[in-house]
Structure formats: structure tokens, C-alpha cells
Amino acid sequence: MxxxxxxxxxxxxxxxxxxxxxxxxxxxxxxxxxxxxxxxxxxxxxxxxxxxxxxxxxxxxxxxxxxxxxxxxxxxxxRGMVFQSYTLFPWLTVRGNIEFGPKLKGTPAAERRGIVERYVHLTGLRGFEEAYPRQLSGGMMQRVAIARALANDPExxxxxxxxxxxxxxxxxxxxxxxxxxxxxxxxxxxxxxxxxxxxxxxxxxxxxxxxxxxxxxxxxxxxxxxxxxxxxxxxxxxxxxxxxxxxxxxxxxxxxxxxxxxxx
Amino acid sequence: MSSVSNAAGAPEAAATRRPRTDLLAPKQEIPRPAYLTASAITATTVIGLWCLLSYGDLVRSDFLPAPDVVAATGARMIADGSLLGHMATSVGVIFSGFFLASILAIPLGIMMGSFRLVEAVVEPITNFMRYLPVTALIPLLILWIGIGIEQKIAVIFLGTFFQQIILISDVSRRVPKDLIDSAYTLGATRKQAVLRVLLPATYPGVMDTLRVTMGWAWTYLVVAELVAAQSGLGYMILQAMRGLFTDVIFLGILTIGLLGLASDQALKALRNRLLPWARER
Incomplete structure (x- = not known):
């Protein structure tokens, strides 16, 4: 299909x-x-x-x-998108960035916690949930960007x-x-x-x-x-x-x- | 092989080698003691020169008061409350004008930088006004709003508002479009993209603008209190000029400088507290 x-x-x-x-x-x-x-x-x-x-x-x-x-x-x-330029929201932590989409659509906090957990794990970002983007390397920022896009469950x-x-x-x-x-x-x-x-x-x-x-x-x-x-x-x-x-x-x-x- | 034997042959040399400190290399950090020493030298040179010229009787005392005279005048005016009164008036004028300018310039500047329509509407006025010296407007201000405290606040307002709006619109313009587009692809509506992405993205730049323009607001103080003031640091300096009380003039200048410095540090601390994600070193 x-x-x-x-x-x-x-x-x-x-x-x-x-x-x-x-x-x-x-x-x-x-x-x-x-x-x-x-x-x-x-x-x-x-x-x-x-x-x-x-x-x-x-x-x-x-x-x-x-x-x-x-x-x-x-x-x-x-249709979630990952850009070439670094587009993480610098005022949000890794967690805040990943749950940005779910939060917009009103996903309850407990569920968001599970979503963040899943994609942090999947992209190897465990331990960095509370870090701000400026503390991350370029590769890690793009991992967060991927996690952020996927956490929104796009088609x-x-x-x-x-x-x-x-x-x-x-x-x-x-x-x-x-x-x-x-x-x-x-x-x-x-x-x-x-x-x-x-x-x-x-x-x-x-x-x-x-x-x-x-x-x-x-x-x-x-x-x-x-x-x-x-x-x-x-x-x-x-x-x-x-x-x-x-x-x-x-x-x-x-x-x-x-x-x-x-x-x- | 050769590098291995080198390392083995001279381990001590490698271990004790200190990084070379070059104080005059551009963009290079220098050791903290060197920095502090250089700053201390400047401060002591200025004060030393002042002492030399005044205590050495090289300059007449009604041109250049000695440090202890200024200190004594300061102590006297603090004791009788007059210095605090002048300070309170001036701080009130500065903050009122600055606050009014800021609450209007921040939203307007952010919109001007990111909405072309707002830019088209506002730009003709701001681009004209920003080149006008505030002093040129004082006669009109007196004519229109009189010689009360409002006139003084208006001088500070006009001196900062148009500069703020230009600087803040630039901050807003420099927010990457990709940031807004990311928000859209994450499901943000236009309103959400503006409120949750564009706005916070401008905060550090807005705080920097406030810091810079707060400094400029202080520089307008004497001009603001030029006409028909009854109190204030600018007024105090102008009054002292008539009687050639240079010690009071010096005291006024020092006070303005210190208050300016204090407000700058306060805004810097506020920025670091409110925006830990954009903290300055």
C-alpha cells in the first residue's frame, strides 16, 4: 500500500x-x-x-x-521532520524537547514519561534527560532531534x-x-x-x-x-x-x- | 618506534612541561591572576593620578577636589539624607522611563522582527526616530507635557524605546526559521509556534538588549533633569556647577556610575537566573 x-x-x-x-x-x-x-x-x-x-x-x-x-x-x-541544522529548542531539556509534540496534543504526563523513556533508551540518551542542548555534542543533538520526531508518533x-x-x-x-x-x-x-x-x-x-x-x-x-x-x-x-x-x-x-x- | 623511545627517554620533561602563557595572543585566555593584576593596575593608576594631581597641588582644588574631600562630602550628604533623596528621584525617573519603554518595545520589537507586515508598519517611524538626538526633542516635550516628572520620564523613554525596538526586532529576526518549522512539523499551530518557540527563542537576546539600553538610560539622566528639576542626581550636578562645588559634581558622577554598574550587574544576575539554559560564562 x-x-x-x-x-x-x-x-x-x-x-x-x-x-x-x-x-x-x-x-x-x-x-x-x-x-x-x-x-x-x-x-x-x-x-x-x-x-x-x-x-x-x-x-x-x-x-x-x-x-x-x-x-x-x-x-x-x-509528518515529523529532522533538519540538517540543529533545531532543538535550547530552553528545553532533552526530556522537554522529546515530549514537546506529545505535550502539544495533550498527552497526559504519565504517558509522556513512558514515551520519553522509550525514545531516550532507543537513541542511547539515557542519563542525559535533564541536560540542555548546549551541553550536548552535535551527534547527540541530532539523536534528540530524531527522538523528538519519533516521540510524536508520526506516520x-x-x-x-x-x-x-x-x-x-x-x-x-x-x-x-x-x-x-x-x-x-x-x-x-x-x-x-x-x-x-x-x-x-x-x-x-x-x-x-x-x-x-x-x-x-x-x-x-x-x-x-x-x-x-x-x-x-x-x-x-x-x-x-x-x-x-x-x-x-x-x-x-x-x-x-x-x-x-x-x-x- | 622513535616516538616510543622518545617518550620513554624523557618522561620527566613531558610531565613538567607547562603550557606556554602568552598574554598578547588574540582570543586567548590568560591566567586569572594576570587578569586581576592588570585590572588592579588600571584602578590604582586612575586613583593615584587623582591623588597626585590634587594632593600635589598641581590642579586647583575648585577644578579637581581631593578624594578625601569628595568622601567627606559624600558622608555628609548621606548623613543628612540629601544624597539618598537625589538617588531616589533619579532611580524613579530611570526605572519608570525604562520600564515603560521596555514593556512596549519588547512585544513590538519581537513582532517587527518576525512579521513582515508589522515591520512595514513600524519601520518608517523607528528608522527616522533612532537618529534623532533626544536633546532635540526636549523643547517639544516641555511644550507638550510640561516640566514635571513626566517630562523627565519621557526623555528616558524616548532615549531607550526606539533603540530597544530596533535591537529587539533584530533578535527576533535572527531566530532560525528551521526552529519554527520544526514546531510546525511537531504539530504546533501558528499561535503555539509563536508563543512556545519564537518567544522563548528571543529571551536571551531581549535580556542582553535590556542590559545595554539600561546603560544608555543612565546616560540620559543629566539631560532629563536639565529643565526645572527639584531633585535628582543630574539636578544635583547642575546645581553644584553654579556654585563651583566640584566635590558635589564628583560625588554625583561617582554615584551615577555606581548605580549604573549595580543595575547592569542586577540584570546580568537576573538573566542567568531566569535563563539558565543560556547562561554566560
Whole structure:
């Protein structure tokens, strides 16, 4: 069953008749329930724009987006999001951040305590419940951000390069942790990255995007067994998929550089 | 291999090596004693220079009163209650003006920084007013609201309000949009996003603005008490000028400086107490 459906979604910034920029052109995509879908593409291809449309934070110029058959009409707690930038609320503790969503919808305190307990455990944050964000490292802040989004029990988890600002060691650990959490929580995930290794390591299926205008160029199935460990990075199937995606992206990145308008 | 044998060969040297302290490296912490010593040198130099010039009879005493004369005047005016009276008047004027300015400027500034419509409405006035010296408005203030205490409060108000609104709108503008968007994706309504996310995100910046503008409010005090005052530290200084009572002028200046310092420290303590999550070192 289709969890998320995108039909010919286009996004134009500015006036289409007067040099408006087409960020997305006729994006169509079906993400089944429970799938870990990754969108990979060169920077500036509009993948973040697409995620914001799914989140309901922006409105598409044309096309249709639906979750569980219902049209997406503005942001909602059904579509939780983790941003690349650190977006924890600095005036709230780890606990306060995680229970922010449940609190908004009026979940009773006792139940909230259980929810915090569960996701603190799942994301390895035990002992940090009462810490403020400024006391945490970048990796830990993103773990709290993931816990915060999941604690709200969304239908789909949207992730916009959540590990983009982390160093490579932390990043690798966070990828493994995310897969564990995903296995436990059983949510549909839509994950954006420009890192091909990350895309293959995490995804059930990888949508490769082209740049200017952003289109889905190809969808590649990742048939690597789960649970996945870092060993998978050197498996022949992994290398195979990586070679295919790299070729697609290289072509795109080159085209993006050559057709890019002057900076400014 | 070589690094291993090095470490084994000279363990003492490694253990006793102290970090190099360079007092003139930019952005570098310096030892606390060095910091305190430097500060103490400044203070003693200023006081020493004062003593030298006055006790050494290098400057006439009606230009520069000696420290003990100022201290004696202070003791006398504290004893007869007149200094406290002047202080009470001035503190009352400063706090009334500052409080009125703050309760209006905080909400208006926050809205101006985050709602484009409010910005469009308010900006033409604030951008004009912020460049006007308060002194230029005093004749109008006298004409419109007279020469009572209201006029003095109005000077402080005008001196701080427009600066506050500009600074606070900037604080509000710098709240990352991603923070608001996160709240939306967690199910917040627009009202909840404003009240539970935008507002608290501005608190540290608002407190910093209050601290800075409180300092500016004190600098307007003498100007505020220039016209038809009966009491106040500014009035006290202006009166003393007529009789060339430099000791009283010095006392007034010192008192204003100390009160300003005290209010700054109080606001700093308040910030750390109210906003432990944004505590300053």
C-alpha cells in the first residue's frame, strides 16, 4: 500500500513566465508503508525543496502530494521532520524537547514519561534527560532531534541530511543507530542526502535526482540483507549499486556546473 | 618506534612541561591572576593620578577636589539624607522611563522582527526616530507635557524605546526559521509556534538588549533633569556647577556610575537566573 504518493509535483520559484526557476519538475514517487526511501542528488537539485513540500512547509506549484490517500495540506504531526541544522529548542531539556509534540496534543504526563523513556533508551540518551542542548555534542543533538520526531508518533519521518554537519566517524555511528531505531519503530522514512554511501547503506530504495530542473532520474532497489553492518560497505552488490549511482550523479553534477548561472 | 623511545627517554620533561602563557595572543585566555593584576593596575593608576594631581597641588582644588574631600562630602550628604533623596528621584525617573519603554518595545520589537507586515508598519517611524538626538526633542516635550516628572520620564523613554525596538526586532529576526518549522512539523499551530518557540527563542537576546539600553538610560539622566528639576542626581550636578562645588559634581558622577554598574550587574544576575539554559560564562 502506498504510504506517500507524489504525482507530477512541480515547484517554480518566482514568476514562471518571467525567468522563474524551476526547482522541481514533475516528480512522481510512491513510497510503500514501512519503507526506508532515500533521495540522493547533487547539491542544488531541489531534494530539500521536495522534502519541504512533503512536510507541508511549502506549497507546490503543480501536482499532488498525499499521505495515506489524503492530500497534504500544510504541516502536520503526521509528518515529523529532522533538519540538517540543529533545531532543538535550547530552553528545553532533552526530556522537554522529546515530549514537546506529545505535550502539544495533550498527552497526559504519565504517558509522556513512558514515551520519553522509550525514545531516550532507543537513541542511547539515557542519563542525559535533564541536560540542555548546549551541553550536548552535535551527534547527540541530532539523536534528540530524531527522538523528538519519533516521540510524536508520526506516520512518516522526513530527514533532510540530518547527519550532514557531523564528522565522518559520528556520522557512521548515527547511520547504524538510525537503522536500529527504524527497525524498532517501524516507521516509513524519507531520507535526503548527497552522500551515495549513506544512501545505499540506509535505503530500501534510492531515488536518484537530477539537477536544474530537479527530476527523478532513476529509482534503484537496494537488495542488501538487513540488519546491515558497516561490512556491507565492501560487499560486491554494494559496490555495484554505488558504481551505478555515482555514474548518474557525476553526469548530473557536471551538467549542474556547466549550466549553472553565474553565482549571485 | 622513535616516538616510543622518545617518550620513554624523557618522561620527566613531558610531565613538567607547562603550557606556554602568552598574554598578547588574540582570543586567548590568560591566567586569572594576570587578569586581576592588570585590572588592579588600571584602578590604582586612575586613583593615584587623582591623588597626585590634587594632593600635589598641581590642579586647583575648585577644578579637581581631593578624594578625601569628595568622601567627606559624600558622608555628609548621606548623613543628612540629601544624597539618598537625589538617588531616589533619579532611580524613579530611570526605572519608570525604562520600564515603560521596555514593556512596549519588547512585544513590538519581537513582532517587527518576525512579521513582515508589522515591520512595514513600524519601520518608517523607528528608522527616522533612532537618529534623532533626544536633546532635540526636549523643547517639544516641555511644550507638550510640561516640566514635571513626566517630562523627565519621557526623555528616558524616548532615549531607550526606539533603540530597544530596533535591537529587539533584530533578535527576533535572527531566530532560525528551521526552529519554527520544526514546531510546525511537531504539530504546533501558528499561535503555539509563536508563543512556545519564537518567544522563548528571543529571551536571551531581549535580556542582553535590556542590559545595554539600561546603560544608555543612565546616560540620559543629566539631560532629563536639565529643565526645572527639584531633585535628582543630574539636578544635583547642575546645581553644584553654579556654585563651583566640584566635590558635589564628583560625588554625583561617582554615584551615577555606581548605580549604573549595580543595575547592569542586577540584570546580568537576573538573566542567568531566569535563563539558565543560556547562561554566560
Amino acid at each position: 502506498a504510504k506517500l504518493l507524489a504525482e507530477s509535483v512541480s515547484m517554480v520559484f518566482g514568476d514562471p513566465d518571467a525567468g522563474g526557476i524551476t526547482a522541481l519538475e514533475r516528480i512522481s514517487m510512491t513510497v510503500p508503508d514501512g519503507e526506508f526511501r532515500v533521495i540522493v542528488g547533487p547539491s542544488g537539485c531541489g531534494k530539500s525543496t521536495f522534502l519541504r513540500l512533503v512536510a507541508g512547509l511549502d506549497w507546490p506549484s503543480a501536482g499532488r502530494l498525499a499521505l495515506d490517500g489524503a492530500d497534504i495540506d500544510g504541516p502536520s504531526r503526521e 512518516i519521518l522526513l530527514m533532510d541530511e540530518p547527519f550532514g554537519a557531523l564528522d565522518s566517524q559520528t556520522r557512521a555511528l548515527m547511520q547504524e543507530l538510525l537503522l536500529e531505531v527504524w527497525g524498532e519503530a517501524g516507521k516509513t522514512v524519507l531520507f535526503i542526502t548527497h552522500d551515495i554511501d549513506e544512501a545505499i547503506f540506509l535505503g530500501d530504495r534510492v531515488s536518484v535526482m537530477s539537477a536544474r530542473p530537479g527530476r527523478i532520474k532513476e529509482e534503484i532497489e537496494v537488495n542488501l540483507p538487513r540488519p546491515r553492518s558497516p561490512d556491507v560497505l565492501t560487499a560486491p552488490e554494494f559496490i555495484d549499486i554505488k558504481r551505478r549511482i555515482t555514474a548518474l550523479i557525476r553526469e548530473e553534477a557536471r551538467r549542474a556546473i556547466e549550466t549553472a548561472p553565474p553565482a549571485g
